[in-house]
Amino acid sequence: MLLAIGLVVVVIGTVLFNFLSPSFTPLASNWGQIDFTLNLTIAMTGIVFVVINLLMAYFVLRYRQQPGKKAAFEPENKKLELWLIGVTAIGVVVLLAPGLFVYSEFVNTPKDALVVEAVAQQWQWSFRLPGQDGEFGKTSISLINFQNPFGIDPEDPNGQDDVLVPGNEIHLPLNRPVKVLLRSKDVLHDFYVPEFRVKMDAIPGAISSLWFTPTKAGTYELACAEYCGLGHHTMRGVVVVEAQQTFQDWVAAQAIFSEEVAEAGTNTGQDPVVVLGQQLAQTKGCLGCHTTDGTPSVGPSWKGLFGKQESLSDGTTVAVDEAYLAESIADPSAKVVENFPPAMPPYTLNEEDLEAIIAYIKSLTGND
Numbered sequence: 001m002l003l004a005i006g007l008v009v010v011v012i013g014t015v016l017f018n019f020l021s022p023s024f025t026p027l028a029s030n031w032g033q034i035d036f037t038l039n040l041t042i043a044m045t046g047i048v049f050v051v052i053n054l055l056m057a058y059f060v061l062r063y064r065q066q067p068g069k070k071a072a073f074e075p076e077n078k079k080l081e082l083w084l085i086g087v088t089a090i091g092v093v094v095l096l097a098p099g100l101f102v103y104s105e106f107v108n109t110p111k112d113a114l115v116v117e118a119v120a121q122q123w124q125w126s127f128r129l130p131g132q133d134g135e136f137g138k139t140s141i142s143l144i145n146f147q148n149p150f151g152i153d154p155e156d157p158n159g160q161d162d163v164l165v166p167g168n169e170i171h172l173p174l175n176r177p178v179k180v181l182l183r184s185k186d187v188l189h190d191f192y193v194p195e196f197r198v199k200m201d202a203i204p205g206a207i208s209s210l211w212f213t214p215t216k217a218g219t220y221e222l223a224c225a226e227y228c229g230l231g232h233h234t235m236r237g238v239v240v241v242e243a244q245q246t247f248q249d250w251v252a253a254q255a256i257f258s259e260e261v262a263e264a265g266t267n268t269g270q271d272p273v274v275v276l277g278q279q280l281a282q283t284k285g286c287l288g289c290h291t292t293d294g295t296p297s298v299g300p301s302w303k304g305l306f307g308k309q310e311s312l313s314d315g316t317t318v319a320v321d322e323a324y325l326a327e328s329i330a331d332p333s334a335k336v337v338e339n340f341p342p343a344m345p346p347y348t349l350n351e352e353d354l355e356a357i358i359a360y361i362k363s364l365t366g367n368d
């Protein structure tokens with residue numbers, strides 16, 4: 001009796017949980033079919049779950065031990081087995097068939113899709129658009145350096161007009177199919193915007209892709225959906241979907257590969273060493289763990305860091321000066337700041353780069 005009640009309570013609880021818990025984020029792409037297959041899967045498995053558990057509860061009561069009643073042994077029941085096989089087979093087909101149709105659409109990108117490249121690294125996103133010619137320049141890992149974070153081949157004419165977006169924010173036009181090519185500089189990451197429904201791994205050494213048509217203007221969070229190390233949870237980006245014209249204006253304001261290198265640091269009115277440091281912080285992935293707005297992340301924020309007294313995990317304190325920063329970059333485990341994990345890998349930088357990064361950190365304090 002208790003067991004039967006327990007089963008009924010589990011069924012009621014599960015059904016309530018399903019209907020009361022938050023549902024999917026609102027759909028903002030063409031992939032309504034993916035919602036349909038998900039809902040179908042939940043409905044099918046849900047119905048089977050409810051029926052089986054209620055039947056179990058019923059049988060527990062109906063065939064409980066009673067004086068004078070004996071169970072009869074039935075070695076085989078062909079008719080019942082055929083029914084079970086038939087119904088299960090139909091169930092499996094209903095569950096899988098719609099997914100095959102959706103998948104065939106998912107792997108066939110529309111011809112007129114806008115192609116965008118997303119480059120993942122621990123722990124940030126950056127983006128590239130093909131420019132006027134619609135063609136991406138060739139890339140190679142060996143060409144990646146701070147001036148060329150995408151590793152674009154400077155010899156390839158297709159790459160000259162490539163539009164580079166080093167930050168975590170990409171804009172996309174409304175109602176136009178977008179194909180996202182995915183690259184990774186280090187480990188597995190995953191491009192996932194829940195509202196667009198589609199997701200795909202970024203694999204080092206390979207180019208993977210996904211496509212969708214954004215159908216609602218708005219700002220969406222891009223979350224890395226593959227555990228990629230300590231800073232995984234900080235690996236977020238922003239996707240802004242807007243009208244075609246606004247999108248074009250945004251693209252026009254981005255840097256172009258061939259100009260990027262020449263113009264670096266000259267047009268901002270800032271100290272070029274600080275600008276170089278900022279670029280390095282971005283391309284070396286420092287900003288994946290260190291914020292510049294004062295919020296602690298995986299590591300201490302860089303805002304107001306220089307000149308401050310830092311408490312260390314061994315109970316001592318240290319003044320944050322050039323020597324301390326240089327040591328912490330080259331050998332992060334030497335002096336670990338209290339309440340932060342000893343997670344940072346050592347970086348070997350040349351004199352100039354090191355100076356630039358320290359200058360950048362100093363600039364975030366305002367006293368240099």
Ligand code: CUA
Pocket residue numbers: 120121122123188189190224225226227228229232233235
């Ligand atoms: Cu990148 Cu998780």
